[in-house]
Amino acid sequence: MSFTRDMIETLRISMGESKPMAEPKPATTVAAPPKQIFAPQPSASSSKFAKDAAEHTTALVGIGHIGTRYATDVVLQFQAELAVAHEAVYTELPESWARDNGLLSLQSQVSDHHEFLLRPDLGRRLNDESIRALNQAQKGIDVQPILADGLSAVACMQSGVDTIRALEQECKALGMTVGTPMCARYARVWLEDDIGARVNAKVAVIILGERPGLGTGDGLSAYMVYDPKIGNTDGNRNMISNIHQRGTRPPEAAKRLAALAEAMIQQQTSGVNLKLTGKLGEVAGGGYRAPEPRKRLVEVNR
């Protein structure tokens, strides 16, 4: 016998021959651990900490733990929220959607959704067909409203039409002329510069889907710029975020946007240079997403 075979044999004997593991111990009934309920449902949660915290933050705290991991209930809620966010990102605006909703249909230079995510530069310019389509649009107006998919077509389809129609009404009520309402696919914020310059608008407003957060994919943001032209930067823009049924509702957002447009035309500027004094300060608001109560997303029915 070789040295190697001897060594293997000796170790085999010392480690239990054919059974390197002992027999498993006999099974006893596994007691179900106490049920842990996802925290934002304070009525069901047993944690006072979770209940108190829910009055101040939507962060998922007081959710307990199993070992160092989440309870099953928390895992399912988390996965549902993640799925909602991803679904919002990957849903595309149907090509016919703009026309079906009475809006002039435009598209950026982006040709598919993958390219849209990777090429922000192409999302900021109209394609040739859309440039031709702008021949049908009114020129030389005060305000050009533009609806767009942005990073959530779901948001665009949910409250987009309500918002852009309300904006038209509010601007007209303040005596401003409003351009042909339009909707752009695969659009980034700065597309408003390209469009606004081509229709010779004083103010361009683009209303588009926000980058979704966990469990939310239906928020719209509106970005406005005075004297739209290629070369404007974010410092030239004003914005209102969080436009949806649970945040700033479309009619309210439209009022604020129209007031901002009026101020931009009066002051002939926008962005950091726009003076938001008095009531306008309230109207302009902050650029931050207000906390929304988290909703329980998963219910098992059996």
Place this chain on the structure above:
Amino acid sequence: MRLASTIRGVSYSFGSIKEVLAKANDPKSGDDLAQVSATSNVERVAARAVLSEVTMAELRENPVVPYEQDAITRLVEDTLDERAYAAVRHLTVGDFRQWLLATETTGEDIRSISAGLTPEMAAAAAKLMSNMDLMIVGAKCRVVVRANNTFGLPGRLSSRVQPNHPLDNVEGIMYSAREGLSYGCGDAVIGINPATDSPASTAEILTRLDDMMRRNRIPTQHCVLSHVTVQMEALDKLNCPMDLMFQSLSGTETGNEAFGISVELMDEAFDLMNAKGSTKGPNRMYFETGQGSELSSDAHHGADQVTLEARCYGFARRYDPFLVNTVVGFIGPEYLENGPQISRAALEDHFMGKLLGLPMGCDACFTYHADMSQNELESLKVLLSSAGCAYLMSMPVGDDIMLNYQSTSYHDVPSVRLLTDKKPTPEFDAWLSDRGIWDLGQPGPNFGRPEALL
């Protein structure tokens, strides 16, 4: 200088070291966007072959942004440790990679030459390394610093508690912070990204955090990540406590202009912090970086995003920071498209930062429009801990309710510590044990019980 190589009879030539560095990069959507990447995988290898024969001296002589044009290049060149540089100047990048990986080369050996390396040298080495190469060398490098805690010791993994709130509701911030502490998180820093960038709110949050840390006798550091000028005003005029001062850095002068900072401004901030900061130190600064930020402000000068990221570290090391964090997946898919690119960038950044002498942490994260799964993100946290990463972020279920992205959770930090056999900083570990939160490497009776904290 001739920069050419041949693969299967096809020859590839390159116009400059900057081009070689860019084309040698692992694939990144941001390099494609900047139109500096290799056009094929074979060209990428051809560029790496050329790079492997470039010497450290040639890299020093050819920074990706010229000395005359850029304050960061000048800072690196003018303050380079000549003695440390002389020890490596003759090496090719290929030799340097092998020296770093050799068993005989210790972390102490690497530390002795670190101050003689330019960012371009660290980036060049990264381009010749696989992910596991990056991890092996990253784990070797030792960078230990001290504020209240002693941070970066071997066998330790720390975390930042990041209890952000979309309206800066201080009660909400405190609930989230206590939750994180009860999972053993927060030994790197309790750091809040404020929604409102004002000196008053910065001072208010810091004061409340300071109270909470005193009440519970927590050995850690606090920080509010507002713009550095806002923190300077809060510290100087409002006299608030401030353990760490924060700023985002860029790898070029124009990139830093877009962040509203300069070397002179950061020098001033550093002096103020040394005079009035509330820890004993000596390390009092906290910086964040991330591949792609230069291109996003059109300040990339035709260079690739890995080399530009290394240049952020060349800037950061001037201030002996307590923490440096690469916020790797935050910038979005136009710079790092998917899980493999985000993971690769995390390991590159950690390696380059450590090599250049910085206490590196990583915000392993994705935005919801990047193509990365939750499982890939969890795997990355284990990779980073194995690679010796000093700290991870932490927040409730990894969900930042203000910044809307997915990062590390309060539950992930103790999980990764268990998997990779790591402890918190010694000071914090003693506190956790005393409070029954984490003891002898296991959850204690008060683990996950924030009600036990005041």
